[in-house]
Amino acid sequence: MKRIAIYAGTFDPITKGHLDIIKRAAKLFDKIIVAVSESKHKNPIFTREERVDMIKNSIKEINNVSVDSYSGLLMNYLKKKGINTVIRGIRVISDFEHEFQFALLNKKIYKNIDFIYLMPDEKYLYISSSSVKEIASYSGNVKDFVNNYVENKLKLKFKKT
Amino acid sequence: MKRIAIYAGTFDPITKGHLDIIKRAAKLFDKIIVAVSESKHKNPIFTREERVDMIKNSIKEINNVSVDSYSGLLMNYLKKKGINTVIRGIRVISDFEHEFQFALLNKKIYKNIDFIYLMPDEKYLYISSSSVKEIASYSGNVKDFVNNYVENKLKLKFKKT
Amino acid sequence: MKRIAIYAGTFDPITKGHLDIIKRAAKLFDKIIVAVSESKHKNPIFTREERVDMIKNSIKEINNVSVDSYSGLLMNYLKKKGINTVIRGIRVISDFEHEFQFALLNKKIYKNIDFIYLMPDEKYLYISSSSVKEIASYSGNVKDFVNNYVENKLKLKFKKT
Amino acid sequence: MKRIAIYAGTFDPITKGHLDIIKRAAKLFDKIIVAVSESKHKNPIFTREERVDMIKNSIKEINNVSVDSYSGLLMNYLKKKGINTVIRGIRVISDFEHEFQFALLNKKIYKNIDFIYLMPDEKYLYISSSSVKEIASYSGNVKDFVNNYVENKLKLKFKKT
Amino acid sequence: MKRIAIYAGTFDPITKGHLDIIKRAAKLFDKIIVAVSESKHKNPIFTREERVDMIKNSIKEINNVSVDSYSGLLMNYLKKKGINTVIRGIRVISDFEHEFQFALLNKKIYKNIDFIYLMPDEKYLYISSSSVKEIASYSGNVKDFVNNYVENKLKLKFKKT
Amino acid sequence: MKRIAIYAGTFDPITKGHLDIIKRAAKLFDKIIVAVSESKHKNPIFTREERVDMIKNSIKEINNVSVDSYSGLLMNYLKKKGINTVIRGIRVISDFEHEFQFALLNKKIYKNIDFIYLMPDEKYLYISSSSVKEIASYSGNVKDFVNNYVENKLKLKFKKT
Numbered sequence: 016m017k018r019i020a021i022y023a024g025t026f027d028p029i030t031k032g033h034l035d036i037i038k039r040a041a042k043l044f045d046k047i048i049v050a051v052s053e054s055k056h057k058n059p060i061f062t063r064e065e066r067v068d069m070i071k072n073s074i075k076e077i078n079n080v081s082v083d084s085y086s087g088l089l090m091n092y093l094k095k096k097g098i099n100t101v102i103r104g105i106r107v108i109s110d111f112e113h114e115f116q117f118a119l120l121n122k123k124i125y126k127n128i129d130f131i132y133l134m135p136d137e138k139y140l141y142i143s144s145s146s147v148k149e150i151a152s153y154s155g156n157v158k159d160f161v162n163n164y165v166e167n168k169l170k171l172k173f174k175k176t
Numbered sequence: 177m178k179r180i181a182i183y184a185g186t187f188d189p190i191t192k193g194h195l196d197i198i199k200r201a202a203k204l205f206d207k208i209i210v211a212v213s214e215s216k217h218k219n220p221i222f223t224r225e226e227r228v229d230m231i232k233n234s235i236k237e238i239n240n241v242s243v244d245s246y247s248g249l250l251m252n253y254l255k256k257k258g259i260n261t262v263i264r265g266i267r268v269i270s271d272f273e274h275e276f277q278f279a280l281l282n283k284k285i286y287k288n289i290d291f292i293y294l295m296p297d298e299k300y301l302y303i304s305s306s307s308v309k310e311i312a313s314y315s316g317n318v319k320d321f322v323n324n325y326v327e328n329k330l331k332l333k334f335k336k337t
Numbered sequence: 338m339k340r341i342a343i344y345a346g347t348f349d350p351i352t353k354g355h356l357d358i359i360k361r362a363a364k365l366f367d368k369i370i371v372a373v374s375e376s377k378h379k380n381p382i383f384t385r386e387e388r389v390d391m392i393k394n395s396i397k398e399i400n401n402v403s404v405d406s407y408s409g410l411l412m413n414y415l416k417k418k419g420i421n422t423v424i425r426g427i428r429v430i431s432d433f434e435h436e437f438q439f440a441l442l443n444k445k446i447y448k449n450i451d452f453i454y455l456m457p458d459e460k461y462l463y464i465s466s467s468s469v470k471e472i473a474s475y476s477g478n479v480k481d482f483v484n485n486y487v488e489n490k491l492k493l494k495f496k497k498t
Numbered sequence: 499m500k501r502i503a504i505y506a507g508t509f510d511p512i513t514k515g516h517l518d519i520i521k522r523a524a525k526l527f528d529k530i531i532v533a534v535s536e537s538k539h540k541n542p543i544f545t546r547e548e549r550v551d552m553i554k555n556s557i558k559e560i561n562n563v564s565v566d567s568y569s570g571l572l573m574n575y576l577k578k579k580g581i582n583t584v585i586r587g588i589r590v591i592s593d594f595e596h597e598f599q600f601a602l603l604n605k606k607i608y609k610n611i612d613f614i615y616l617m618p619d620e621k622y623l624y625i626s627s628s629s630v631k632e633i634a635s636y637s638g639n640v641k642d643f644v645n646n647y648v649e650n651k652l653k654l655k656f657k658k659t
Numbered sequence: 660m661k662r663i664a665i666y667a668g669t670f671d672p673i674t675k676g677h678l679d680i681i682k683r684a685a686k687l688f689d690k691i692i693v694a695v696s697e698s699k700h701k702n703p704i705f706t707r708e709e710r711v712d713m714i715k716n717s718i719k720e721i722n723n724v725s726v727d728s729y730s731g732l733l734m735n736y737l738k739k740k741g742i743n744t745v746i747r748g749i750r751v752i753s754d755f756e757h758e759f760q761f762a763l764l765n766k767k768i769y770k771n772i773d774f775i776y777l778m779p780d781e782k783y784l785y786i787s788s789s790s791v792k793e794i795a796s797y798s799g800n801v802k803d804f805v806n807n808y809v810e811n812k813l814k815l816k817f818k819k820t
Numbered sequence: 821m822k823r824i825a826i827y828a829g830t831f832d833p834i835t836k837g838h839l840d841i842i843k844r845a846a847k848l849f850d851k852i853i854v855a856v857s858e859s860k861h862k863n864p865i866f867t868r869e870e871r872v873d874m875i876k877n878s879i880k881e882i883n884n885v886s887v888d889s890y891s892g893l894l895m896n897y898l899k900k901k902g903i904n905t906v907i908r909g910i911r912v913i914s915d916f917e918h919e920f921q922f923a924l925l926n927k928k929i930y931k932n933i934d935f936i937y938l939m940p941d942e943k944y945l946y947i948s949s950s951s952v953k954e955i956a957s958y959s960g961n962v963k964d965f966v967n968n969y970v971e972n973k974l975k976l977k978f979k980k981t
Contacts, residue, residue, distance in 0.1 A: 018687065039773055042773075043662065043687070043744070043773075043775070087314040088310075088311065088314045088316050090316070091314065091316070100687070105755075105776070107595070107598070107599055111749075111755045112268070115268070115778075116268055116302050116307075118778055119301070119302040119781055120302045120303070120307055122780075122781065123302070123320055123321075124311070124316065124317065129683055129686070129687075129777075130777075130778055131687070131775060131776070131777065132749070132775070132776035132777070132778075133773075133774075133775065133776070134759075134762055134774055134776075136766075137763055137766065137942070140602070141599050141602040141603045141606070142603070146599075146603055149571075150571065150607070153570040153571045153574065155571050155573070155574070155607065156607065159606060179365065200451055203451075204340065204365070204422070204451075204453070248636040249632075249633065249636045249638050251638070252636065252638070261365070266433075266454070272427075272433045273590070276456075276590070277590055277624050277626075277629075279456055280459055280623070280624040281624045281625070281629055283458075283459065284624070284642055285633070285638065285639065290361055290364070290365075290455075291455075291456055292365070292453060292454070292455065293427070293453070293454035293455075293456075294451075294452075294453065294454075295437075295440055295452055295454075297444075298441055298444065298781070409797040410793075410794065410797045410799050412799070413797065413799070429917070429920070429921055434751070437751070438751055438785050438790075441784070441785040442785045442786070442790055445785070445803055445804075446794070446799065446800065459620070462924070463921050463924040463925045463928070464925070465921075468921075468925055471893075472893065472929070475892040475893045475896065477893050477895070477896070477929065478929065481928055501848065522934055525934075526823065526848070526905070526934075526936070583848070588916075588937070594910075594916045598939075601939055602942055605941075605942065612844055612847075612848075612938075613938075613939055614848070614936060614937070614938065615910070615936070615937035615938070615939075616934075616935075616936065616937070617920075617923055617935055617937075619927075620924055620927065731958040732954075732955065732958045732960050734960070735958065735960070756912070759912070760912055760946050760951075763945070763946040764946045764947070764951055767946070767964055768955070768960065768961065
């Protein structure tokens with residue numbers, strides 16, 4: 016039986032911290048599906064297609080990882096796919112507090128779900144998509160936080176606006 | 177002397193967690209007033225009248241509970257009513273951090289106020305009005321989190337929009 | 338029906354913060370029983386009798402408060418007394434984290450229990466029996482934290498040792 | 499060599515808590531620059547000029563404090579000024595959690611930076627610009643939280659809207 | 660390649676919460692080694708042999724789980740075994756704070772280590788070996804927290820002392 | 821007027837994290853006194869003299885730092901020395917929670933005191949004297965956490981016992 020896990024998020028955009036989690040998860044599972052949530056209410060600066068494209072570019076050298084996208088509740092997406100293992104990256108302590116509530120609520124709705132928490136390398140513990148966007152919006156250097164492809168997309172995005 | 181306490185909130189909408197707190201408070205006090213805050217800045221999806229109506233429907237079997245509503249600062253409402261005991265439900269640890277600041281600020285303004293913190297049953301520790309709304313907005317099942325009357329109102333609300 | 342609540346603790350020794358909680362609780366309930374836990378494993382510096390005596394001295398002007406003591410689990414004491422309402426004072430945020438775990442564990446053992454959390458006046462938010470003992474052990478001034486009777490008992494205790 | 503430090507923020511408006519931090523910092527350094535961030539994304543209710551004006555009025559009796567303003571990333575402002583010591587006020591525990599992430603991210607971008615954390619007097623531990631604005635918006639009394647000049651500006655602001 | 664992970668701890672004694680984590684881990688990995696730390700400095704009430712015995716009894720129906728024991732640093736044990744994946748159960752938020760520090764310190768010593776955090780079922784979120792011991796020491800009922808075999812060992816242990 | 825600050829602690833033993841804080845403080849003040857608390861109740865493994873000696877060895881290249889020691893309350897030591905500025909290093913979030921209580925209690929006793937919180941370099945965020953001792957006690961490598969002199973003292977200490 017193949018072990019498959021979902022790593023879901025908005026990925027607006029994917030950071031080196033996300034990639035670190037994906038690589039760790041890819042070693043633990045036979046297959047990882049990175050699932051891009053539409054997350055309209057979060058007003059992402061990149062379209063769902065752009066976010067999927069940046070992830071595809073970032074993971075092309077990892078064999079057992081694919082990208083998908085969904086809208087609505089994560090739980091409904093999991094049920095549709097028949098997968099009940101969810102990878103979560105944890106960066107700071109406050110993250111976990113929210114994670115706890117998220118996990119317990121979701122377990123109320125979908126009993127069989129299993130959450131697996133992974134911690135990125137120390138270098139990536141303080142990076143978030145939103146801090147990357149803030150820095151990029153002021154032409155700050157984000158080379159340490161995202162890969163080249165994403166860095167260029169950020170530059171183009173903030174030139175346009 | 178009658179012991180009266182206020183249980184204030186936005187209640188957008190009232191959840192089974194809120195109801196659990198109301199029932200616990202009703203055993204401790206002679207009278208509980210559930211006070212619906214207008215909370216315009218929170219952009220509630222239900223009007224103040226709808227929120228009051230859902231609470232009225234939910235508490236009709238508890239004798240010593242009534243519903244009221246107010247706008248503006250809780251402290252001003254308390255002063256107007258001449259009541260200085262406030263019931264607060266606490267769900268998660270992060271809640272309490274905010275509660276602390278809220279309580280100390282309010283005590284600066286209204287010295288005599290007493291905050292009483294109650295914890296709902298474990299089943300309701302992870303429910304919030306906002307998670308209920310998110311689940312309902314994607315036609316998710318909220319039966320475990322709100323009663324039938326509220327469930328129907330949520331269905332109608334999300335059909336309309 | 339009389340509303341009775343237990344306020345349990347080690348009280349080694351009782352502080353002005355404890356007294357503030359007792360006074361608030363005494364306004365909310367018909368009767369408060371301050372229950373001194375033997376707490377052998379905490380190696381209290383005062384005997385159970387001394388701790389009871391200091392509380393008795395401190396509450397003599399509050400009509401509806403009495404003092405009792407117990408050893409073993411709080412839950413067993415509550416069952417024996419037929420009381421299921423427990424007052425808890427909360428001082429700092431970290432307190433509450435421990436409280437959460439304590440409450441949920443106890444509710445597993447004794448379903449009907451109700452925990453009521455009260456916050457002392459801001460002046461007493463940072464006082465604990467252990468910090469009082471540490472200060473007193475170095476002949477520091479503890480007048481702000483305990484009443485005269487307790488202050489003298491602390492002086493005697495640290496003279497002896 | 500003169501010791502200079504930056505105290506940056508939105509100051510919408512400056513509170514007595516901010517002032518308390520400024521006074522403490524002014525004793526530790528030869529010169530303090532209070533740097534008003536434009537913070538467009540926070541939708542401040544006062545313009546940058548109004549915020550600078552209120553600070554100028556509040557600090558006029560402290561010799562070694564001046565006011566400046568900037569837009570964009572704090573790090574870029576620090577580099578431009580050639581200053582790498584940043585004063586941060588900490589009010590509640592949750593503050594510090596955010597501070598930690600902020601500090602570590604900024605140190606990634608600007609290695610030499612030094613963050614100095616100061617705690618205001620206990621009286622100001624629970625005051626924030628946003629709670630001051632909320633209270634003022636309902637004509638609540640904010641005398642304890644801001645000085646007279648700011649109080650009047652708040653009254654004018656909320657009369658207009 | 661077989662995926663093996665270590666689940667290390669003092670297990671004084673093993674609880675239903677530990678067992679829940681073991682079962683979740685056993686679904687994710689080809690093999691789980693439950694590694695009992697001697698933990699002399701924690702003064703366990705059960706000998707290392709007794710703790711191993713209770714685990715063996717508890718896991719006998721799970722095929723891919725074995726029990727081992729070690730003394731000294733977890734990192735040294737991992738190196739000796741050539742395993743770098745460590746399962747950690749997380750129960751409460753405060754747990755995670757300690758976990759963070761533990762993980763980062765260990766990664767400093769043993770770069771390749773991967774920590775995997777799993778959350779037990781909600782029922783077991785508030786159980787710890789130490790609370791089980793406290794309850795059992797007063798002849799409290801621990802049936803909900805440990806299995807029959809462990810329950811009997813606890814009874815014998817507290818009869819003796 | 822010379823700006824002098826105290827950096828007090830048990831330093832059992834001094835770590836690279838402590839040293840990082842001392843260096844940062846030495847840039848901000850004219851003089852730093854590292855004050856070794858006797859801390860009998862913490863059962864330090866090194867005598868007060870050994871701890872002072874290790875610090876002296878570690879700071880010999882920093883001109884404006886000296887070492888002293890004291891027993892009893894920090895506040896009494898500060899009063900005796902006529903110094904009211906105290907440097908505190910903060911490593912993890914939980915640190916700060918305790919710091920808050922410590923600061924507020926001390927300010928109650930000694931009004932004029934000023935606490936200055938500094939954060940060590942990211943590399944040292946997860947180091948504590950107690951984790952260093954635990955690792956050293958099992959002959960683990962502590963080169964990254966303490967300097968050579970202290971490393972040797974740790975080796976000698978754990979050989980003896």
